Amino acid sequence: MKPMRIKQVLAREAAGGDVMIQGWIRTKRDSKGFSFLEINDGSMMANIQVVADEKLANYASEIVPLTTGASVAIEGTLVDSPGKGQKYEIHAERIMVFGGADAASYPLQKKRHSFEFLRTIAHLRPRTNTFGAIARVRSGLSFAIHQFFRDRGFVYVHTPIITASDCEGAGEMFKVTTLDLANVPRTPNGAIDFEQDFFGKPANLTVSGQLEGEIFATALSNIYTFGPTFRAENSNTARHLAEFWMIEPEMAFCDLDGDMDLAEAFLQETIQYLFDHHMEDLEFFNQRIDTTVLETLHNIVDNPFERLSYTDAMAILVKHNDEFEYKVQWGSDIQTEHERHLSETVFKKPVIVTDYPKSIKAFYMKLNGDDRTVRAMDILAPRIGEIIGGSQREDDIATLERRMREFNLDPKDYWWYLDLRRYGSVPHSGFGLGFERMLLLVTGMTNIRDVIPFPRTPKNAEF
RNA sequence: UCCCCGAUAGCUCAAUCGGUAGAGCGAGCGGCUGUUAACCGCUAGGUUCAAGGUUCGAGUCCUUGUCGGGGAGCCA
Numbered sequence: 001m002k003p004m005r006i007k008q009v010l011a012r013e014a015a016g017g018d019v020m021i022q023g024w025i026r027t028k029r030d031s032k033g034f035s036f037l038e039i040n041d042g043s044m045m046a047n048i049q050v051v052a053d054e055k056l057a058n059y060a061s062e063i064v065p066l067t068t069g070a071s072v073a074i075e076g077t078l079v080d081s082p083g084k085g086q087k088y089e090i091h092a093e094r095i096m097v098f099g100g101a102d103a104a105s106y107p108l109q110k111k112r113h114s115f116e117f118l119r120t121i122a123h124l125r126p127r128t129n130t131f132g133a134i135a136r137v138r139s140g141l142s143f144a145i146h147q148f149f150r151d152r153g154f155v156y157v158h159t160p161i162i163t164a165s166d167c168e169g170a171g172e173m174f175k176v177t178t179l180d181l182a183n184v185p186r187t188p189n190g191a192i193d194f195e196q197d198f199f200g201k202p203a204n205l206t207v208s209g210q211l212e213g214e215i216f217a218t219a220l221s222n223i224y225t226f227g228p229t230f231r232a233e234n235s236n237t238a239r240h241l242a243e244f245w246m247i248e249p250e251m252a253f254c255d256l257d258g259d260m261d262l263a264e265a266f267l268q269e270t271i272q273y274l275f276d277h278h279m280e281d282l283e284f285f286n287q288r289i290d291t292t293v294l295e296t297l298h299n300i301v302d303n304p305f306e307r308l309s310y311t312d313a314m315a316i317l318v319k320h321n322d323e324f325e326y327k328v329q330w331g332s333d334i335q336t337e338h339e340r341h342l343s344e345t346v347f348k349k350p351v352i353v354t355d356y357p358k359s360i361k362a363f364y365m366k367l368n369g370d371d372r373t374v375r376a377m378d379i380l381a382p383r384i385g386e387i388i389g390g391s392q393r394e395d396d397i398a399t400l401e402r403r404m405r406e407f408n409l410d411p412k413d414y415w416w417y418l419d420l421r422r423y424g425s426v427p428h429s430g431f432g433l434g435f436e437r438m439l440l441l442v443t444g445m446t447n448i449r450d451v452i453p454f455p456r457t458p459k460n461a462e463f
Numbered sequence: 464u465c466c467c468c469g470a471u472a473g474c475u476c477a478a479u480c481g482g483u484a485g486a487g488c489g490a491g492c493g494g495c496u497g498u499u500a501a502c503c504g505c506u507a508g509g510u511u512c513a514a515g516g517u518u519c520g521a522g523u524c525c526u527u528g529u530c531g532g533g534g535a536g537c538c539a
Contacts, residue, residue, distance in 0.1 A: 027499080027500085027501095029496090029497095029498050029499065029501060030496090030498090031495095031496060031497065031498060032495080032496065034497085034498095035498095036497080036498050036499070036501095038499075047499095049498090049499075051497080051498095067490095081497090082497065083497055083498065083499070084498095084499075085498090085499055086499080103489085103490060103491085104473080104489095104490055104491080105473080105490095106473095107473070107474085109473080109474075109488085109489045109490080110488095110489080110500070111474070111475085111488055111489060111500075112474090112475080112488090112500085113474065113475085114474080114475070116531065116532075117474065117475090119531090172537090208539095229539080231537090231538075231539085233464095233537055233538075234464055234537090235464090235536085235537060235538075236464085237534085237535085237536090237537090237538095238532090238533085239538085239539085240537080240538070240539085241539090244539070245539095246539060247539095325535090326535095335535085335536085336534090336535075336536090337535095385538095385539095386538070386539070387539075388539080389538080389539065432539060433539070434538085434539030435539085436539080437539055438539095447532095459529090459530075460530095
């Protein structure tokens with residue numbers, strides 16, 4: 001018999017007929033003369049209940065000793081369940097045991113475990129309800145993102161993970177080398193001789209694909225990247241990872257308004273996809289993880305985001321300075337407590353703050369006519385804080401070179417980036433979105449280490 | 464990296480002023496039962512994170528370290 005996924009079995013219109021399923025035992029209850037097995041195969045949140053009668057040939061020898069975590073295949077008849085809690089159940093005619101799971105040592109028992117503990121057994125935590133749901137939603141959201149861009153004619157560009165261009169700017173980078181660290185070659189004056197290294201010069205893991213993204217946007221018009229990104233910052237928070245996945249669209253012939261329109265549609269449509277395809281998992285999160293998740297997500301999908309300038313945001317924040325630990329004035333950075341005040345207290349929905357002072361933003365952002373602010377935008381989500389950061393890019397070569405010097409950057413190091421402005425320069429814009437931050441938003445999970453399969457953080461690269 | 468808090472049974476936690484290390488869940492055994500976080504009874508289970516110090520005596524106090532949590536910075 002051909003095995004089916006449990007999701008397909010439970011989606012059947014009516015009981016009746018033979019089925020075969022394969023999966024892992026979540027829990028087992030023994031009755032007089034028969035046992036209830038609950039099987040999960042990861043295709044959906046729900047388990048399927050299997051009734052195993054003592055008349056089965058291997059009942060006493062193999063089925064009674066089964067415990068949580070064991071792997072089995074079940075052949076039997078799908079029948080309406082007389083019990084409460086499930087529509088159908090399988091009356092087993094044959095049960096094959098693939099592998100047992102010693103109950104005395106198997107760490108996942110049928111009880112609640114803390115997320116901290118589950119992080120120490122990352123090889124087994126996908127077998128729990130919560131992490132199974134996260135894995136499905138993560139996969140679904142990833143698909144929705146590709147679909148969103150594809151529907152709009154965006155080209156998916158694979159930007160490099162190793163970069164030797166030494167011009168990515170912000171953020172501590174991981175070094176990539178094949179040099180023998182116990183015996184590093186030196187030049188006559190004592191410096192490390194990178195000419196002997198694999199790339200002949202220092203190389204690092206990427207902190208952003210944006211600059212390379214701009215190359216392809218100024219040829220293919222609309223592109224996006226979606227790949228791993230690395231930051232060697234010693235950040236110990238629930239919102240930072242050393243290895244995370246980032247989505248970075250870049251659009252030619254597009255100003256900041258178009259950039260914001262895309263970002264807003266992006267969040268709304270990809271969340272709508274989850275409503276349409278992953279509602280069972282979202283309801284689980286709403287029930288067990290955070291009872292406000294669905295309300296928050298509907299609020300995002302149903303309402304236009306609030307858009308206001310940095311100057312207007314400051315005018316609001318200054319009035320509440322007595323409530324803040326860090327007082328603000330025009331020119332201050334917007335910190336976590338201020339972000340939350342805007343998105344959670346004032347507007348109660350995502351807020352897009354635009355036109356920041358040039359001194360607190362990157363050199364490549366388009367300078368406004370006032371010479372004080374740049375065409376930057378950050379989207380602040382309730383509970384998450386900054387989820388998207390973007391800008392219109394400076395497309396005037398003279399202004400860009402001047403801005404580089406203001407940041408003590410040598411334009412010569414950016415020769416190819418400047419070439420994009422030298423030849424056929426166009427207004428263009430883009431943004432970066434942290435994939436795991438969006439997963440926090442849609443699942444209600446609070447620690448970013450729990451929405452990526454294998455988190456990499458300072459002092460932790462297990463599994 | 465900074466501030467605060469924590470680390471005790473497989474897991475989640477308790478242990479009063481420094482004085483014999485406890486519970487629930489889980490596990491093992493037995494019972495009961497179309498059960499579903501099943502239920503009832505019994506049993507086992509400990510280098511109290513590590514190293515050092517104070518003390519007649521340290522889970523408890525002190526120092527250093529490791530790891531974790533909350534907050535901050537950096538950012539996505």
